[in-house]
Amino acid sequence: MSAEAVHGQTVVKPQRRIRRSTVLILGVVVIPAVLGLALNSYGPLTVDSALRMAAAAVAGQTIAILSAIAAVILTIKRRQNLAVIIIIAVLIIGNALNTMGAAGESLISWLDLIAEVDRRHGQ
Template sequence: MTAQPVVGTNPPAKRTRRIGRSSVLLLGVVLVPTALNIVFNSYGALTVDGALRMAFATVAGQTVAILSAITALVLTVKRGYAWPAIVAFAIITAVVVGLAVSSIAAAGDTLLSRLDSIAQVNELNG
Protein backbone atom coordinates (compact mmCIF):
# COMPACT_ATOMS: atom_id res chain seq x y z
CA MET A 1 0.00 0.00 0.00
CA THR A 2 1.12 3.44 -0.76
CA ALA A 3 0.35 6.46 1.32
CA GLN A 4 -2.17 8.78 -0.14
CA PRO A 5 -1.02 12.38 -0.43
CA VAL A 6 -2.84 14.58 2.02
CA VAL A 7 -3.96 17.91 0.71
CA GLY A 8 -3.33 20.32 3.53
CA THR A 9 -5.91 22.88 4.28
CA ASN A 10 -4.41 25.96 5.72
CA PRO A 11 -6.55 27.75 8.23
CA PRO A 12 -7.74 31.10 6.97
CA ALA A 13 -5.24 33.80 7.69
CA LYS A 14 -6.25 36.27 10.32
CA ARG A 15 -7.02 39.65 8.87
CA THR A 16 -5.29 42.36 10.70
CA ARG A 17 -7.59 45.11 11.73
CA ARG A 18 -6.74 48.20 9.75
CA ILE A 19 -7.03 51.54 11.39
CA GLY A 20 -9.05 54.03 9.43
CA ARG A 21 -7.82 57.33 8.07
CA SER A 22 -10.61 59.22 9.77
CA SER A 23 -9.73 57.60 13.11
CA VAL A 24 -6.15 58.75 12.75
CA LEU A 25 -7.32 62.28 12.00
CA LEU A 26 -9.84 62.38 14.83
CA LEU A 27 -7.43 61.03 17.42
CA GLY A 28 -4.37 62.94 16.30
CA VAL A 29 -5.85 66.29 15.37
CA VAL A 30 -8.59 66.69 17.97
CA LEU A 31 -8.40 64.32 20.92
CA VAL A 32 -4.67 64.10 21.69
CA PRO A 33 -3.94 67.87 21.51
CA THR A 34 -7.03 68.62 23.60
CA ALA A 35 -6.06 66.01 26.18
CA LEU A 36 -2.51 67.36 26.39
CA ASN A 37 -3.76 70.91 26.92
CA ILE A 38 -6.21 69.79 29.61
CA VAL A 39 -3.66 67.67 31.46
CA PHE A 40 -0.84 70.20 31.38
CA ASN A 41 -2.89 73.33 31.98
CA SER A 42 -1.93 75.48 34.93
CA TYR A 43 -5.05 75.61 37.08
CA GLY A 44 -3.45 77.57 39.89
CA ALA A 45 -1.44 80.76 39.98
CA LEU A 46 0.64 81.38 36.89
CA THR A 47 4.26 80.39 37.42
CA VAL A 48 7.22 80.00 35.11
CA ASP A 49 6.88 76.22 35.32
CA GLY A 50 3.18 76.40 34.48
CA ALA A 51 3.75 78.74 31.54
CA LEU A 52 6.47 76.49 30.12
CA ARG A 53 4.35 73.38 30.67
CA MET A 54 1.39 74.89 28.81
CA ALA A 55 3.57 76.06 25.91
CA PHE A 56 5.25 72.69 25.53
CA ALA A 57 1.90 70.90 25.72
CA THR A 58 0.63 73.06 22.87
CA VAL A 59 3.72 72.39 20.78
CA ALA A 60 3.56 68.65 21.47
CA GLY A 61 -0.15 68.49 20.64
CA GLN A 62 0.29 70.36 17.38
CA THR A 63 3.25 68.16 16.45
CA VAL A 64 1.03 65.12 16.96
CA ALA A 65 -1.62 66.80 14.79
CA ILE A 66 0.87 67.37 11.97
CA LEU A 67 2.14 63.80 12.13
CA SER A 68 -1.41 62.43 12.23
CA ALA A 69 -2.45 64.39 9.15
CA ILE A 70 0.63 63.19 7.27
CA THR A 71 -0.07 59.61 8.40
CA ALA A 72 -3.65 59.83 7.15
CA LEU A 73 -2.39 61.09 3.79
CA VAL A 74 0.16 58.27 3.56
CA LEU A 75 -2.52 55.70 4.41
CA THR A 76 -4.73 57.15 1.69
CA VAL A 77 -2.01 56.90 -0.92
CA LYS A 78 -0.68 53.51 0.22
CA ARG A 79 -4.09 51.85 0.23
CA GLY A 80 -4.74 52.95 -3.31
CA TYR A 81 -7.71 55.22 -2.91
CA ALA A 82 -9.01 57.15 -5.90
CA TRP A 83 -7.43 60.45 -6.91
CA PRO A 84 -10.22 62.63 -5.50
CA ALA A 85 -9.71 61.07 -2.05
CA ILE A 86 -5.95 61.60 -2.26
CA VAL A 87 -6.41 65.23 -3.28
CA ALA A 88 -8.95 65.76 -0.49
CA PHE A 89 -6.61 64.34 2.13
CA ALA A 90 -3.72 66.37 0.72
CA ILE A 91 -5.82 69.51 1.18
CA ILE A 92 -6.80 68.43 4.70
CA THR A 93 -3.14 67.77 5.51
CA ALA A 94 -2.11 71.19 4.19
CA VAL A 95 -4.81 72.91 6.27
CA VAL A 96 -3.89 71.00 9.42
CA VAL A 97 -0.18 71.72 8.98
CA GLY A 98 -0.84 75.41 8.37
CA LEU A 99 -3.08 75.77 11.40
CA ALA A 100 -0.71 73.75 13.59
CA VAL A 101 2.31 75.84 12.62
CA SER A 102 0.41 79.05 13.36
CA SER A 103 -0.72 77.59 16.69
CA ILE A 104 2.88 76.74 17.56
CA ALA A 105 3.93 80.31 16.74
CA ALA A 106 1.07 81.65 18.85
CA ALA A 107 2.17 79.40 21.73
CA GLY A 108 5.60 81.02 21.58
CA ASP A 109 4.09 84.51 21.67
CA THR A 110 1.78 83.52 24.51
CA LEU A 111 4.71 82.08 26.45
CA LEU A 112 6.64 85.31 26.09
CA SER A 113 3.71 87.43 27.26
CA ARG A 114 3.11 85.11 30.23
CA LEU A 115 6.77 85.25 31.22
CA ASP A 116 6.65 89.06 30.98
CA SER A 117 3.55 89.11 33.21
CA ILE A 118 5.26 86.86 35.74
CA ALA A 119 8.34 89.08 35.74
CA GLN A 120 6.22 92.21 36.26
CA VAL A 121 4.36 90.63 39.18
CA ASN A 122 7.62 89.47 40.74
CA GLU A 123 9.03 92.98 40.35
CA LEU A 124 5.99 94.52 42.03
CA ASN A 125 6.12 91.99 44.86
CA GLY A 126 9.86 92.30 45.40
Protein backbone atom coordinates (compact mmCIF):
# COMPACT_ATOMS: atom_id res chain seq x y z
CA MET A 1 0.00 0.00 0.00
CA SER A 2 1.10 3.53 -0.56
CA ALA A 3 1.25 6.08 2.22
CA GLU A 4 1.34 9.86 2.11
CA ALA A 5 2.03 12.32 4.93
CA VAL A 6 -0.84 14.75 5.44
CA HIS A 7 -0.45 17.27 8.27
CA GLY A 8 1.58 14.90 10.41
CA GLN A 9 -0.79 11.98 9.82
CA THR A 10 -0.23 9.01 7.58
CA VAL A 11 -3.01 8.30 5.12
CA VAL A 12 -3.02 4.85 3.58
CA LYS A 13 -4.53 4.56 0.12
CA PRO A 14 -5.90 1.08 -0.53
CA GLN A 15 -4.71 -0.51 -3.75
CA ARG A 16 -7.30 -1.51 -6.29
CA ARG A 17 -7.67 -5.26 -6.34
CA ILE A 18 -8.45 -7.15 -9.48
CA ARG A 19 -11.40 -9.42 -8.81
CA ARG A 20 -11.34 -13.02 -9.98
CA SER A 21 -14.90 -12.77 -11.20
CA THR A 22 -14.00 -9.78 -13.39
CA VAL A 23 -11.02 -11.64 -14.86
CA LEU A 24 -13.14 -14.70 -15.60
CA ILE A 25 -16.14 -12.84 -17.05
CA LEU A 26 -13.99 -10.67 -19.30
CA GLY A 27 -11.58 -13.41 -20.31
CA VAL A 28 -13.99 -16.30 -20.75
CA VAL A 29 -17.12 -14.57 -22.05
CA VAL A 30 -16.70 -10.96 -23.18
CA ILE A 31 -13.36 -10.93 -25.05
CA PRO A 32 -13.93 -14.23 -26.94
CA ALA A 33 -17.42 -13.07 -27.93
CA VAL A 34 -16.14 -9.69 -29.13
CA LEU A 35 -13.37 -11.38 -31.14
CA GLY A 36 -15.87 -13.76 -32.69
CA LEU A 37 -18.27 -10.98 -33.62
CA ALA A 38 -15.55 -8.66 -34.91
CA LEU A 39 -13.84 -11.27 -37.07
CA ASN A 40 -16.90 -13.17 -38.25
CA SER A 41 -17.58 -13.42 -41.96
CA TYR A 42 -20.79 -11.61 -42.72
CA GLY A 43 -20.32 -12.01 -46.46
CA PRO A 44 -19.59 -14.96 -48.71
CA LEU A 45 -17.27 -17.63 -47.36
CA THR A 46 -13.72 -17.23 -48.65
CA VAL A 47 -10.38 -18.70 -47.64
CA ASP A 48 -9.51 -15.44 -45.89
CA SER A 49 -12.77 -15.31 -43.96
CA ALA A 50 -12.50 -18.97 -42.95
CA LEU A 51 -8.97 -18.45 -41.65
CA ARG A 52 -10.02 -15.26 -39.87
CA MET A 53 -12.96 -16.95 -38.11
CA ALA A 54 -10.87 -19.93 -37.01
CA ALA A 55 -8.10 -17.64 -35.75
CA ALA A 56 -10.64 -15.59 -33.79
CA ALA A 57 -11.97 -18.73 -32.11
CA VAL A 58 -8.48 -19.94 -31.19
CA ALA A 59 -7.42 -16.49 -29.95
CA GLY A 60 -10.56 -16.14 -27.85
CA GLN A 61 -10.09 -19.53 -26.26
CA THR A 62 -6.41 -18.82 -25.60
CA ILE A 63 -7.50 -15.72 -23.70
CA ALA A 64 -10.01 -17.86 -21.79
CA ILE A 65 -7.25 -20.30 -20.77
CA LEU A 66 -4.98 -17.46 -19.68
CA SER A 67 -7.85 -15.93 -17.69
CA ALA A 68 -8.46 -19.20 -15.87
CA ILE A 69 -4.76 -19.43 -15.02
CA ALA A 70 -4.78 -15.80 -13.84
CA ALA A 71 -7.77 -16.53 -11.59
CA VAL A 72 -5.90 -19.46 -10.01
CA ILE A 73 -2.84 -17.26 -9.45
CA LEU A 74 -4.99 -14.54 -7.84
CA THR A 75 -6.55 -17.17 -5.59
CA ILE A 76 -3.16 -18.49 -4.49
CA LYS A 77 -1.85 -14.97 -3.93
CA ARG A 78 -4.83 -14.04 -1.74
CA ARG A 79 -4.87 -17.41 0.06
CA GLN A 80 -8.51 -18.07 -0.74
CA ASN A 81 -10.36 -21.34 -1.35
CA LEU A 82 -8.18 -22.99 -3.98
CA ALA A 83 -10.17 -26.17 -4.64
CA VAL A 84 -13.21 -24.44 -6.13
CA ILE A 85 -11.25 -22.19 -8.47
CA ILE A 86 -9.09 -25.10 -9.66
CA ILE A 87 -12.22 -27.05 -10.59
CA ILE A 88 -13.57 -24.01 -12.44
CA ALA A 89 -10.23 -23.48 -14.20
CA VAL A 90 -10.02 -27.13 -15.29
CA LEU A 91 -13.54 -26.91 -16.72
CA ILE A 92 -12.74 -23.68 -18.55
CA ILE A 93 -9.47 -25.04 -19.94
CA GLY A 94 -11.11 -28.31 -21.03
CA ASN A 95 -13.93 -26.46 -22.77
CA ALA A 96 -11.47 -24.05 -24.42
CA LEU A 97 -9.34 -26.89 -25.78
CA ASN A 98 -12.46 -28.61 -27.08
CA THR A 99 -13.57 -25.38 -28.76
CA MET A 100 -10.14 -24.96 -30.35
CA GLY A 101 -10.39 -28.46 -31.79
CA ALA A 102 -13.86 -27.69 -33.12
CA ALA A 103 -12.51 -24.51 -34.73
CA GLY A 104 -9.87 -26.58 -36.50
CA GLU A 105 -12.47 -29.04 -37.73
CA SER A 106 -14.68 -26.17 -38.89
CA LEU A 107 -11.76 -24.64 -40.76
CA ILE A 108 -11.10 -27.90 -42.60
CA SER A 109 -14.78 -28.20 -43.44
CA TRP A 110 -14.96 -24.60 -44.69
CA LEU A 111 -11.83 -25.01 -46.82
CA ASP A 112 -13.22 -28.23 -48.32
CA LEU A 113 -16.48 -26.45 -49.10
CA ILE A 114 -14.62 -23.57 -50.75
CA ALA A 115 -12.53 -26.00 -52.81
CA GLU A 116 -15.66 -27.90 -53.91
CA VAL A 117 -17.41 -24.70 -55.00
CA ASP A 118 -14.30 -23.58 -56.89
CA ARG A 119 -14.10 -26.97 -58.67
CA ARG A 120 -17.74 -26.83 -59.70
CA HIS A 121 -17.38 -23.32 -61.10
CA GLY A 122 -14.15 -24.20 -62.91
CA GLN A 123 -11.87 -21.80 -61.11
